[in-house]
Structure formats: structure tokens, C-alpha cells
Amino acid sequence: MRYSDIDWNRLWQEAFEQKSWKKKKKKDWDNRASGFAKRNIDSSYADLFLKLMEPDPSWNVLDVGCGPGTLALPLASRVKSVTAVDFSASMLAELEKRKEKENIANVIPLQASWTDDWQKRGIPVHDVALSSRSLSVFDLQAALTKLNKWATKKVFIADRVGSGPFDPDIFAALGRKFDPGPDYIVTVNLLYKMGIHPRIDYIELDQSKTFSNKEEALASCQWMFDDLSDREKANLTAYVNERLIKKENGWELTRRSPVKWAFISWEK
Numbered sequence: 249m250r251y252s253d254i255d256w257n258r259l260w261q262e263a264f265e266q267k268s269w270k271k272k273k274k275k276d277w278d279n280r281a282s283g284f285a286k287r288n289i290d291s292s293y294a295d296l297f298l299k300l301m302e303p304d305p306s307w308n309v310l311d312v313g314c315g316p317g318t319l320a321l322p323l324a325s326r327v328k329s330v331t332a333v334d335f336s337a338s339m340l341a342e343l344e345k346r347k348e349k350e351n352i353a354n355v356i357p358l359q360a361s362w363t364d365d366w367q368k369r370g371i372p373v374h375d376v377a378l379s380s381r382s383l384s385v386f387d388l389q390a391a392l393t394k395l396n397k398w399a400t401k402k403v404f405i406a407d408r409v410g411s412g413p414f415d416p417d418i419f420a421a422l423g424r425k426f427d428p429g430p431d432y433i434v435t436v437n438l439l440y441k442m443g444i445h446p447r448i449d450y451i452e453l454d455q456s457k458t459f460s461n462k463e464e465a466l467a468s469c470q471w472m473f474d475d476l477s478d479r480e481k482a483n484l485t486a487y488v489n490e491r492l493i494k495k496e497n498g499w500e501l502t503r504r505s506p507v508k509w510a511f512i513s514w515e516k
């Protein structure tokens with residue numbers, strides 16, 4: 249067998265079909281928008297991403313799958329402008345709320361999908377294109393090709409390492425099978441086949457997190473499932489309560505597996 253025989257896009261697609269959580273449609277992301285915004289805006293993840301990215305004040309940035317503006321909003325003061333693209337109207341509404349509150353003028357939200365014709369949608373080529381935790385697409389090669397084409401200077405991607413934000417212990421506690429699906433190593437191999445040799449860094453988040461109340465701690469686990477039965481909800485609540493430790497400033501929850509992201513970047 250030769251390396252060149254491996255069809256990485258097909259490998260991605262087959263693993264994608266087998267993963268433990270179903271592919272989320274626009275409506276699923278809409279339903280998640282408010283909870284996602286609460287958990288992710290002002291997260292240490294954004295600080296770590298921006299530290300590795302080293303934004304330049306001259307850049308126009310295209311942020312694909314921007315969500316509630318996890319990166320687009322903090323980037324605003326550090327670059328010339330950000331085009332924030334997402335297919336979920338509710339995610340963009342979260343972004344707009346925050347943009348208004350903070351009086352940010354140089355973030356332009358745009359509702360579009362990875363699979364739209366970006367040229368027809370009038371999305372211009374930018375200095376920099378980024379995709380943070382948003383490469384949950386069936387045709388990975390097409391998405392990577394597009395992202396690369398829509399940047400003239402640099403491309404940045406944050407991609408899941410192993411279980412990523414999912415906690416295998418919680419799946420086990422609920423008696424559910426856990427298959428995290430394909431991760432960043434497929435992305436890196438696909439890029440290699442495209443003639444791109446990216447730099448790879450890692451973003452690792454703290455395994456312990458402090459929440460102001462028990463409900464917040466539960467929400468930080470419940471998002472992993474869209475379809476919990478009442479019994480599973482009760483089991484999850486018991487699981488979380490057993491592990492919560494009361495601290496002076498709230499409730500601390502620690503997971504065994506770290507949340508790790510690959511930070512993949514290259515110059516054009």
C-alpha cells in the first residue's frame with residue numbers, strides 16, 4: 249500500500265457517518281445558539297487562539313462558522329475588519345447582540361453556508377481566512393480548498409483532537425457508545441495531499457472549571473446530547489452532582505480527559 253493510495257476525504261466521510269453524535273443541521277445550531285454563546289463568549293479558548301494567531305492590524309479576516317462571535321468579536325479591535333459567516337441565524341443574532349452592546353463597527357455578519365457558492369454570495373477574498381471548531385462538514389476537502397482560496401496571506405484552523413470538547417466519561421456514565429469521529433489528523437493529511445505543509449500547535453484547556461451554580465455546571469455537560477431521556481437526564485444530574493466540589497467562588501467540576509484542539513496554520 250502506498251500513502252498516495254489513501255483517500256483521506258473518503259476516510260473522513262466514512263468516519264463522519266459513524267461518529268456518536270448526529271450531524272447538526274442549521275436548526276440544531278439555531279437551538280444551541282444561546283447556550284453556546286453563554287459557554288463560549290469570554291472563554292479562555294478565544295484568548296489562547298488569538299495568542300497563537302498573532303493578529304496584524306492590517307488584516308481583513310474571514311471567520312467561517314463564526315458562531316456567536318467567539319473569535320470575531322475579540323478580533324475586532326486587533327485587525328482592520330472581520331467578515332463573520334455562519335449558516336445559523338440564531339448564532340448571528342447572538343453575535344449582533346454583543347456587537348451592539350460593545351459598539352463594535354468593523355465586524356460584518358453574513359448568513360451563508362460552507363456549501364454555498366461564495367462568489368455568487370459576494371464574499372470577497374480576504375487577507376486571512378479562519379475556521380474555528382467549525383469544520384463539521386461532510387466534504388472536508390471542498391471546505392479546505394475554499395478556505396485556502398479565500399485567503400491571500402494566511403489560513404488558521406482549530407480542529408478537534410480526539411474527543412475534543414466531548415467527555416468520554418459522561419458517555420460511559422450514561423451507558424452510551426462513544427465514537428468521537430474523525431479528528432485533525434485527517435485534516436492535516438488532506439492538506440498535505442493538497443501540497444500544503446501546515447504548522448501545528450495545540451490549544452489545551454483546563455480540566456477543571458468553576459461555575460457560579462450547579463445548573464451552569466450541568467449545562468456544561470448536557471450540551472453534548474440533543475436527545476436525553478428523562479432517566480438519562482437524572483443520571484447525568486447525579487453524575488455531575490457527585491463530582492462537583494464547593495469552592496469559595498462557586499462549584500468546581502473536573503474532567504479526566506483534557507479538551508484539546510489542534511491549531512493548524514499556513515501561509516499562502
Ligand SMILES: C[S@@+](CC[C@H](N)C(=O)[O-])C[C@H]1O[C@@H](n2cnc3c(N)ncnc32)[C@H](O)[C@@H]1O
Nearest residue numbers: 277313314315318334335336361362380381382
Ligand atoms: C462549534 S461552533 C464554533 C463557533 C465558533 N467558531 C467558535 O469557535 O466558538 C460551530 C459553528 O459552525 C456553524 N456551522 C456548522 N455547519 C455550518 C455550515 N455548513 N456552514 C456555515 N456554518 C456552519 C454552526 O452554526 C456553529 O455556529
